[in-house]
Amino acid sequence: MHLTKAWLAQLPLTDIQQVQPVSGGDINAAFQIITLHHHQYFLKVQPHNDVTFFDHEVAGLRLLGAVTKTPRVIASGTIATDGYLLLDWLATGTGSQSALGAAVAKVHHQHHAQFGLDHDFTAGKLPKINHWQTDWATFYTQQRLDVLVNLAKENHLWSETREIHYHRLRQQLLQDSHMHTVKPSLLHGDLWSGNYLFDTTGTPVLIDPDVFYGDREMDLAMTTIFGGFDADFYQAYQAAYPVAPGMQDRLPSYQLYYLLAHLNLFGETYGPAVDRILSMSCTGREACI
Incomplete structure (x- = not known):
C-alpha cells in the first residue's frame, strides 16, 4: 500500500x-x-x-x-x-522470560464478574462474539468453538467424522467440573511469540491484543502451540499465580480453538492437528471413526 x-x-x-x-x-x-x-x-x-x-x-x-x-x-x-x-514506536531489546511470565500473571490477576467483553469484534476474518456470560462452559463452547466450527463448515473444511468427534468433546466440556469453577481473568487473547517483545530496558511489552475475560489457561494454551516461551516463563507465572492441578490435561481443549482458527485462515494444513485433539474425546469403549 x-x-x-x-x-x-x-x-x-x-x-x-x-x-x-x-x-x-x-x-x-x-x-x-x-x-x-x-x-x-x-x-x-x-x-x-x-x-x-x-x-x-x-x-x-x-x-x-x-x-x-x-x-x-x-x-x-x-x-x-x-x-x-x-x-x-518501540525500540526493541532483550529481556527475561521470567519477567514475561510475571507480566502475564499480572494481567490474569485482573478479574471481572462475568465472561466476555462489552463489545463483539466481527470486522476481522474470525468473528469474536463476546456478549457476557456467567458460565464459562457456555461461553467457550457457544461463543468460541461453535463459531469457528460453523465457519469451517462454510469454508468446506469440516467432515462428518469431525462433527461426531466435536459433538462428543463439546458435551464433555459442558459437563467438566473445572469449566464451572473458572474465575474470569483478563486475557491477551492471542498470546503467541509474535505478540510480545522486550524494550531496550528489558521490560516485556504485549502487543496486538484480542482481549476478553475468560479462563487464563486459554492464554497459556496458546503459548504451547508455536513455541517462544521457555521453562522460565512458566516457572515465573506459576510462582506469581499458580494454576489448578490438571492443567496439562485441559490444555488440548483450549489449543483446539487456536488450531480451528488456523484451519479457517490457512486451510487443511492444520487439519491433522485439529483431528488429533478431537480424537481425544473418544474414551473407554467409544471408538473413533
Whole structure:
C-alpha cells in the first residue's frame, strides 16, 4: 500500500520526514514514521475499513496497559477509505522470560464478574462474539468453538467424522467440573511469540491484543502451540499465580480453538492437528471413526 502526501497530511503529526513499510502481519499495512525531530511512530492501516476496525485493539491496549507495558496509542481514525491506528514506536531489546511470565500473571490477576467483553469484534476474518456470560462452559463452547466450527463448515473444511468427534468433546466440556469453577481473568487473547517483545530496558511489552475475560489457561494454551516461551516463563507465572492441578490435561481443549482458527485462515494444513485433539474425546469403549 502506498501512502500519498495528501493522505499523510491528515495524520495528527507534523514535519513527517520519512515513511517506510515494515512487517506488520497479514491483516494490516504497517509503516514506520519518522518526524523532523526524530520522533518515531508505528502506523497500522486497514485499507477500505473505517476506524471501527481498530476500536477493539485500542480497547485491548488500554485494558492491558493499565497493568503491564503496551505500545502507547497516539491516535486512531479514518482517512479517505482507510482506518488507521498510530502508536509509539518501540525500540526493541532483550529481556527475561521470567519477567514475561510475571507480566502475564499480572494481567490474569485482573478479574471481572462475568465472561466476555462489552463489545463483539466481527470486522476481522474470525468473528469474536463476546456478549457476557456467567458460565464459562457456555461461553467457550457457544461463543468460541461453535463459531469457528460453523465457519469451517462454510469454508468446506469440516467432515462428518469431525462433527461426531466435536459433538462428543463439546458435551464433555459442558459437563467438566473445572469449566464451572473458572474465575474470569483478563486475557491477551492471542498470546503467541509474535505478540510480545522486550524494550531496550528489558521490560516485556504485549502487543496486538484480542482481549476478553475468560479462563487464563486459554492464554497459556496458546503459548504451547508455536513455541517462544521457555521453562522460565512458566516457572515465573506459576510462582506469581499458580494454576489448578490438571492443567496439562485441559490444555488440548483450549489449543483446539487456536488450531480451528488456523484451519479457517490457512486451510487443511492444520487439519491433522485439529483431528488429533478431537480424537481425544473418544474414551473407554467409544471408538473413533
